[in-house]
Amino acid sequence: MEVLEDVGKEPVEKSLAEVEEKELEAFLRANLEVFAWTPYEMPGIDPEVTCHKLNVDRSAKPIIQRQGDLTGRIARWAVVLGQYDLKFRPRTTIKGQVLADFVAEFTPGAIIHRAPLSRGPSVELLNIEHEAMLCGDGTKLDGHNLGLAEITSASSQGHVAPRLALQCHPGHVLLSKKYVPTLEHPNQTLHFVSLLHVLFISFSQSLSTQKTLQTHLLLLLLNPHFITQKCPIQSITTHCSQTLIVLARVLALPFPGMSVHAQIITNSLSSDQFVATRLVKVYSDLGSLESARCVFDQIPQPHVFLCNAMMNGYLRNELYNETLRLFQMMGCHNLDIDSCTCTFALKACTGLSDYESGMGIIRGVAESRMERDRFFGSSVINFLVKFDHIDEAQRVFDGIRHRDVVCWNAMIGGYVQACHFNEAIDLFFEMRGCGNRPTPVTMVSLMKACEGIGNLQLGKCIHGCVLGLGMGKDTLVLTSLLDMYSKMGHTQIAYRVFERMPMKSLVSWNAMISGCVQSGLIHESFELFHRLVNTGGGFDSATTVSLLQGCSQTADLETGKILHGCILRKGLELNLILSTTLVDLYCKCGALDLATSTFNCMKDKNVITWTAMLVGLAQNGLAEAALKLFHQMQEEEVDANFVTLVSLVHSCAHLGSLKKGRSVHAHLIRSGFAFDVVNMTALIDMYAKCGKMNSAERIFENGYVYKDVILWNSMITGYGIHGHGNQAIGMYSRMIEERVKPNQATFVSLLAACSHSGLVDEGINLFNSMETDHNIRPNEKHYACFVDLLGRAGRLEEAEAFIRKMPFEPGGAVLEALLSWCRTPRNINMGVETADRLLQLDAMHPGIYVVLSNIYAEGKRWDAVDHIRGLMRKRGLAKIPGYSLIEIGNQVYTFFAGDDSHPKSGEIYRFIETLRLEVETCGYVPDTSCVLRDVDEQMKVKLLWGHSERLAIAFGILSTPAGSLIRITKNLRVCVDCHSLTKYISKIVKREIIVRDANRFHHFLDGECSCGDYW
Incomplete structure (x- = not known):
């Protein structure tokens, strides 16, 4: 027999398939005292027996191991076998040596020696007092290589020996159906069932052979020969329930437990409370609650353990109402209850946010003195924390006599959930002082507390504690660790933790991708996503949510659409979080049609x-x-x-x-x-x-x-847009007196206020004081405001010289501020030069073309105006249309230039004609220079009277009581002629008219404006 090909020396990087990993983790947590371990620390074998070492490193010495419990030993073997990538090739015995090691471990007094046999070049024969196992070559007539694992009873010579036959073909493995186990002794069956369970998990790494092998293992597990009076069904359900659950999900088999169930009924074991409990658990784990309930209902007087299994099944499947109904039924039928029963019922109340029912359970338990039970006490703490009764939770915690780590975890987690992070950290140190060893759950809560207070040094101490406790390979703990570093802004440290993780779950990938997005490392987040996909790992809605948030940050609409398509093709559920993220992305990218359709398609x-x-x-x-x-x-x-x-x-x-x-x-x-x-x-x-x-x-x-700087800034901005520059500066002086430190936004508001009020010298002094008095270096916004200050005052040469002396290249904001004041004929060259520089920065900005066109129109260069407008049409650009808003009653009305869509447009235009006659009588003369079109004077006057603010004012006068205030909002700067006309109108109709344009407020009253014609 040829020896199994050496297993790779390095563990496989990628983890088990997600569903198998969860089941295996649950199995380990239920049966192992210590979760973190290495292949060199496998207790379980008799001290006299030396076990073969796995074919990982032939130079390593055999290991003498300690005696351990059966379940723990099986679990450890399962993980060890599943941790290495096996290469299946022709003429290779599948795990021959491992099978020998496995049987040796579970057979007392085994002595291994080599012996030549006729049907193979070499074998390893395991001589045992009652049993023998043969791992050798087997060559059939068809030429295929056959690996055999035989368990033979010394007392049953001549009987058919059970064989696990693994037939090797290029690239895949088949489990032969020709060999039917016939086991005479219960212990043999138990060993063989355990062996199958280990093999099932160990072969799960091989994607090419997974389903074939698992299907045949399932057939063996459910073979009638296993379920006999000699081998009680309890043994099968105990050892195989976990395998059945994982097989059901991997192979898409709805209820594989039904085959076992059928054998149970055949053997008249369906009334056994223990068997029923195991079946309820299997069905519940598979999500078949109806089948579980059928089993439960067949027992006339169910024991408390069976009731608890049924309640736990409902609870794990989030059927909280059913859990409570069963709890109430137990009370009505006077069935026994224990602390687990009350714990499950209270967890259901927590899930339903049912405070009254939960408090009723707590009060009832307190009367029978079960509150001091640590399991129930932990549930009480979780329940009270959910309803923000943290002090009451602490009282319950203090009343628990014998606290285990679960109680400490519940209280620490409760403090974290209530954002009492320092208390959580203090309780952790108290826990250590009491001699309790932290678990991964403890460390996860501690990391969230550290993240809450933002203490990097403490975070590093927790990191060291994790390593000292031997949790350096725990995926859950390491994922929480990298998440903590990411949320504190230390993405590089988080990435180092991520790269050193021996096994990365999807949650780990998601945490790292999310951390990159939160730190603005969008490119890096997509690189991680490509790595995840290329390693064969899947992604879920959490992955896509983080990536879509990255697209929102960069307004990357196209990539967002591609991700949306991936979500639909993969069949991911558009849950609430994912759909909301898509709505946010499309809104931030300006794709309101897509945002609206996504929003409208959401059911919840x-x-x-x-x-x-x-x-x-x-x-x-x-x-x-x-x-x-x-x-x-x-x-x-x-x-x-x-x-x-x-x-x-x-x-x-x-x-x-x-x-x-x-x-x-x-x-x-x-x-x-x-x-x-x-x-x-x-x-x-x-x-x-x-x-x-x-x-x-x-x-x-x-x-x-509160002395918050943003409050002061908002007041300075408010005074500025109303043209009250002196009051804005007064607010700044008061701010300094109150020892509120100004920031960059403060000086943006101050410079804008000085610009709109004509306070040029004051603005210059404020700009110069930024660095000298407050150590604030001016940025582009400050330079843009300063250029606007000089340009509005007509000091363009100074503004141009100021730009040349800037410590960095001027950006769009600075150049746009200069361009907006180059409207006079003598400044056309400066305007054209500035516009050219702006177009080099952004050739698709429609506002630049509009201003340049207006500059040419001011100089009567209509050919250049036509050329600019032609360029805009060619490039698909359009001028932002001007509009004015007015609020009448509870409705806001919008008017555009020349608008006749309003139901009262006829009445509005007739009233405007009346106003025209009155203002002309008072001396109003239209300023047609505001019309930048090559048309005659009569047409220019007509166009002026169609401006949106005039329509809004006329509608306001018609729709409001005499003497009442009229408020108009315009999206663009009000033109000179409309400004002049509104002064006349305010005097004629004896109204105060407030117009807010794109720059500032204009308060018109009795023929005057608050801006003093400086805007």
Whole structure:
């Protein structure tokens, strides 16, 4: 017989298939005292027996091992055999030596020696007192190589010996059906069943042979010869239930346990409580709760263990109501209950968030003094923590007399869940002081606590503790470790942990990909994803959620679409999180049609989904649509959260909708969010942009005690857009007196306020003070504001010289600020040169073409104007249309230039004609230089009277009571002629008219404007 080809010296990098790994882990956790171990630490063999070493390193010496329990020994063998990649080739005995080692371990007094046999060149014969096992070559007439493992009873010579025949073909393995085991002794059967269980798990690494081999092993496991009175069915179900469960999932067999069940009924064992309990467990693990319940219902007076198995099955399949119903049935029939029964019932209450029922169970248990039971006590702690009763949970914890590590884990995890991170860390040290050894669950909770307080040094100490406790190869612990480093911003350390992991689960890959995305390493996250796919590993919805978030950060719509296609092709469920991430991606990429279709296709939506869609609409300038969606959200009785309401405030600010803004403000007060700093900042911004600085000031005075810089910045910005530059500077001076440190945003707001108010010298002084007084280095935004300050004052040569002296190359913001003031004929050359530089940076920016066209139009160079507009058409670019908004009642109306879509457009245009006659009588003369088209003067005047702000003002006068305030919001800068006309209108109709354009506010009253004609 040829010896098995040497197994590779290095463990396979990739882990078992996910489902098998979970089952194996559960099996180990249930039966092994220590999870982390190496192949050189396998207790289980009699001290007198020396076991063969696996064919990994022939130079290693045999190992003398300790006596251990049967189950633990089987489990360790299963993992060892499954940890190495086996190469199946012709003329190779499949694990011949390993089979010999396995039988030697489980047979006392075995002596191994070599003996020549006629049917093979060499064999290893295992002489045992009652049994013998032969591992040798077998060559059939068809030429195929046959590896045999025979267990022969010395007392049954002449009987058919059981054989496990593994037939080797190129690239695959078959289990021969010709050999039917006939076992005479129960111990033989137990050994053989254990051997099959080990073989099943050990061959799971080979994808090419997996299903064939597992199917035949299943046939052997369910062979009637195994289920006899000599070998009780309890032995089969005990040793094989785990194999049946994994086989069912890998082979897509619905209920393989039914074959065992049928044999149980045939042998009249269906009324056995122990057998029924095992069957309920098998069916429950397979997800067949109906079959499990049928078994359960056949027992007239079920024992507490059987009831617990049924409850646990319901619980594991998240059928919490069924769990509680069974618990109540036990009480009605006066069946015995124990701490496990109450634990399962309480976990069901936790899953249902049923506080009253859970407290009823706790009170009932307390009366019978079961609360001190550590298993039940841990469940009580978890239950109380879920309802934020952390102090009560601590009281229960203190009342448990004999605390084991499960109790400590529950309390530590409870503190982490309640965000009491320091208390969790203190409790960990108390746990160590009491002599309790931490488990992987303990370390995972500790890492989350460390992540919560953001202490890298403590995180490294925990890392050292993990290694010292021998958990350096535990996939769960290492995954949590790299996740901790990632969330604290130390992605490089996390990546080193990831690369050194001996086995990487999908959760590990997901954690590393997510960490890269959170750190902005989008390219690296996709490289990891390609590695995952190339290693043959699958991906799940969590993987795609992280990658889609990366696409959102970079606004990479095309890659996002490709990922969406991969999700659909793979058949991944578009769950709530994944669908919400897709909505967010499409909104951030401006693909609102895709976002809306994805949103509308979702069957279940939560507040996060609604908020993602609402924020997306608001960020894309569709503030009115966002408000409509909020009303729909209220109709469906979805409670808005903090983010939803902040987005609504910003939407109202964008629309200039004071009434809706006040309504949202009231909603914030009712929700208890009104005095949050972020919300107060949003409210100040909203009231300022709606022209109500007095309301903004009141909110600021209520929140100024927080001394948060963003509150001060919002007030400075508000004063600036109203042209109150001196008040903005006064707020800054007060800020310095209150020892609130300004930041970069503070000076952006200050410089903009000085620009809109004509405070050039004050702006220059503030700019110079940034580095000297506050150690703040100006960035491009500051330089752009400074250029705008000089350009608005007509000091273009100074602005150009300032740009040349910048410490870095000017970007788009700086050059656009200069270009916007190059409108006079004498500055055409500067404007053309600046536009050329801008187009080199971004040739697809429509605003640059529009400004350049306007510059040429100011100089009457109509051929150049036509050329620029032709370029825009050729490149598919369009000018952003101007529009004006006005709020009447509870509705916001939109008007475009020359708009006749309004139901009252006829009345509006007739009123405009009346206004024209009145203002002309008062001395108004149209400034046709604002019309940058090559048309005659009459047409220019007609075009002027069709401007959107004039239509909105006329509609406002017609639709509101005499003397009431009119508020208009325009998306572009108001033209000189409309500015002049509005002054006349305010005097004629005796109204205050507030117009907010793209730059600032204009308060028109009695023929004057607050800007003093400087804007």
